[in-house]
Amino acid sequence: MSNEEAELRVQELTAGYGGPPIIDQVSLTARRGAITAIVGPNGAGKSTLLKAVAGLIRPTAGRVFVEGKEVTGQPTETLVRRGIAYVPQVENVFPDLTVRENLDMGGYVRKSGVRERIEQLFLLFPDLRASAHRRASTLSGGQRTMLALARGLMVDPAVLILDEPSAGLSPRFVGLIWERIEQIRSTNVAVVIVEQNTRETLRHAQWAYVLVLGRNRLEGTGHDLLENDEVVDLYVGRLS
Template sequence: MSDEPYLVINDLTAGYGGPPIIEGISLEARPGAITAIVGPNGAGKSTLMKAIAGVVRPSSGEVKVCGQVTTGLSADKLVRHGMAYVPQVANVFPSLTVVENLEMGGYNRKSGVRERIEELYELFPDLRPAARRPARTLSGGQRNMLAMARGLMSDPKVLLVDEPTAGMAPKFEAAVWQHIVQVRQTGVAVVVVEQNTRRTLTHADWAYVLVLGRNRLSGSPAQLLNDEEVVALYIGGGA
């Protein structure tokens, strides 16, 4: 069971009504692993996440969560199937407090909201002292942690996170990654989209490289980083 992927994408094509933005994408994400989707600006990473998360309706292909076909289901229904999605922007309610944001994330729970919030304060210690503050007063890094914690309120099997470290100072970037690694340890299948390929590969268990809406290649970070051509074309030398 533990080896069965929690998320399986087969030949997924999606866009915004015009020509497809992503085409023929297949990937898997396993429990207790970080699966990275990397690639240049405009490659279609966010569109792929939206197509998986039910924000954009795929025109063909299949999405399966824990063996169940969920293609085309709304984001709301997908939560019940064990999917949580943290978008690249607008991922918290700025005027609501931290605890209110967490409660919203747990809206579909029948019980255990308090207990789950406590567990998430353990995982994201910065949030506890900020519980009664509006989310807008948090730093960018803390806000992204709140967004992840909010997604985790529903006890998802699959957590999709779009660019959790975008525009962050290296210190905060490191803290966010540390938290993502801790979420992996809880057995969730974490799917992370990032532009900073090299940094992402140091944390990921498996990576897919997206270029112009297509899955150009995939492999373990070690495989990708040891291939000079791959590094020259898609990864580069920077940190």
């Protein structure tokens, strides 16, 4: 992948929680209009990588670029202004606020156009319009995930980073979430996603990285990795 196309470029990023590094010199790039997936076993450091990119923890080495401009070590709010939206694995909505209030808060860095943006997002997530005045805590798991995605999109991000959006959801909702993610991708957003279901994730990913023990292990098109023996043996399983 050529670097000019990369919306997000992560170069040899090292980060952790004060002890030994959890991710060690990890590199990746993500293009607009593409789904870039990060897969790997539990504890590989996938969430830590996303947190380091999104400014929730400070990398100890390496660099992060958005649209070619370096943003390494910037706080989350600055990164949001630079076009990075991050939807964490848990606690990604305010349960005591209504759907609309959550979206209003999601748009806090916008100078204008909050109402218009909410209207656009209601077209993409019709369920949310119907639930606009309900508290987020009363939504189903699937609806709450939709709200978390919509909140992330309030700032019109260039890069949308998603940590296991379908965790804990029923298969019906998992399919719906992928449909929405494909729609988001088609609006020219660079989607970066971590998911547990490796097979389904690789099917959707234009490009994917396998992270093992905090390091880059493999990368390729989702399609190619689905055929890779190591990936199949470790994470996908063979269809007998």
